[in-house]
Amino acid sequence: MPAPAHPVTLKNVAEAAGVSVSVASRVLNGKAKTYRISDATETQVRKVAQSMAFQPSQVARSLRTKRSGLIGVVVPDLSNPFFAAIAREVTLAAETDGYSVIVADSRETTERERKLIGELTARQIEGLVVCPVGIDSGHLIEVHQSKLPIVLVDRTFLNCDLMQVTSDHRVGAYHAAALLLAQGHRTIGVLQGLPGTLPNEERLAGLQTAFAEAEVVFDPTLVRGDNFTERSGYESTSDLLKSRPDITALFALSTPNAMGALRAATEIGRRVPDELSIVTFDDSPFADLMQVPLSTVCQDVSKLGVSASKWLIRMLRAKRAYQPALHEIKTTLIDRHSIVPPPRLLSS
């Protein structure tokens, strides 16, 4: 039997079953018991619906119930495995609760982020998970004030009364920097991400704490970069290695940054790790298969995604107002093989 050109409506089913639309609706929504509908009627309706391949229109249902069953996810770059993983986790978690997910890619611009969120709210989404660009939060706070449940992931904001989930960037960076220092590195280049974003600033802060504890002077001119991208990592590294050949180690604040660094170092002819140690943030499923298995401050991406979904679902269920909070997920320092003592120490 070919699918009908015009979709089957509840009315069609009701007529075919010889009952009213209300009865059909009640049966098909599992409210037969509640309304004490006779078994005969129930089976009849179900049978007809089945045979007609009836699929209720979510659109009509949404309009009537004000519930769309839709969750919006906005990330700055879907091709970045980190954000793709977050999107995946939310998608899977949402689904077990009967929600579908609309994914949008802000391409690292706040302007697009704002616009996309507008389009999503017009679609009556019931909740929002945003990995923000991280510079501006005004539009996100507006969303919150309009009572739409919203959870921020990764690039969170300070003094911001929203539900937020992120890694303990400061602690992670601290441990990584401490490791570099303990190995004897003193001239360390830093490849930073987007300045002004909390992850970036927190990582820098953790790094500086480690320097202070080791009583090593932190040289701010060794910090380069303007984004969490490979391009930024590449350019910063080229720049740094040329102007400061005495650098013995690099701290990349993101995996793409580290990728760029590896490419630049190869071009310039600095062997990693013998002639240049590298430690990086994030993690990718490939980090251990690299030329040099990268030592990494590993973020638990899956946990970040699961946690965000969990909170969102909780907010979705709670009719009452919820208490915004900042949830930090632990990072783990995985020391692979990209950190060795600096050459000068080896030869001494």
Add this chain to the structure above:
Amino acid sequence: MPAPAHPVTLKNVAEAAGVSVSVASRVLNGKAKTYRISDATETQVRKVAQSMAFQPSQVARSLRTKRSGLIGVVVPDLSNPFFAAIAREVTLAAETDGYSVIVADSRETTERERKLIGELTARQIEGLVVCPVGIDSGHLIEVHQSKLPIVLVDRTFLNCDLMQVTSDHRVGAYHAAALLLAQGHRTIGVLQGLPGTLPNEERLAGLQTAFAEAEVVFDPTLVRGDNFTERSGYESTSDLLKSRPDITALFALSTPNAMGALRAATEIGRRVPDELSIVTFDDSPFADLMQVPLSTVCQDVSKLGVSASKWLIRMLRAKRAYQPALHEIKTTLIDRHSIVPPPRLLSS
């Protein structure tokens, strides 16, 4: 001014502006000219809408117009960079045409794929891009027959009257195998993906053609694996290297397969590429940064995604029926450094 608890409707705007809903609707849909609405009225309506932060309900609009502005994307694994990239391309392309995208993850099971597609159609999506699991196509053909525009990507089907976009698996595999053979390899292990899927079978076919041309007997017992996953690649490799230590090269039919192979080879103590050459399919942005920069039959993921979107958009615009076709995207063999002549040849 705080956002109102109850969203602003067109009726609210019309009342506040002192006009009828139809006039408000027409102005806000840019039909002021068509209906020769006075400038004064138009500005007035716009001003009021603006000040009330009116956002038209897409749900109501969809119900009325039968157009949801929604496109569905179903992939077997969103955490696989290949599929994430496809999803991203479709998302971006769709957006320039005013569509939003609902992303769903079938987790490599046809059953889930079928269910997800059902949920998507209930949401009145206007089109569908599916990277199918690839074993069963019945439900996809049904979609097509119901007149919902659908484009299949990557795991296409034979003799299937749908719009399909995929790589030229056969040619790509042929060149890779030819390269291995030219280097002198004769005992080549094959790590296959999901048997029965077209990409898998086509790649095997291309490989066999290369063997035939080189007049080398193809040994089917050297083909192992049951999926495009890292696990499958790992297990097949462990297995192969132990039972057939005379193998000098591996042909991995997917990047995850190759990853697993690298891990297994490392464990067993076979150095790549000196003691074991590897060539693989797909490509990842990381392939050139691996321990051993992997020689790869590179699929143009971006082009696959863009092409799929392009065709879908075209189908969306065409009111008339379209002509289904299979579109093949060229692959490129990138020879990095994971293929060298077999050891025996070196020592002879």
Add this chain to the structure above:
DNA sequence: TTGAAAGCGCTAACAA
């Protein structure tokens, strides 16, 4: 135990 009817917010045909 079932049915009639209102109405969600919008567009568009028709009327004025």
Add this chain to the structure above:
DNA sequence: TTGTTAGCGCTTTCAA
């Protein structure tokens, strides 16, 4: 140039 109204497909109140 503007307004009135029907109706998209569904849920739900109210009535029987």
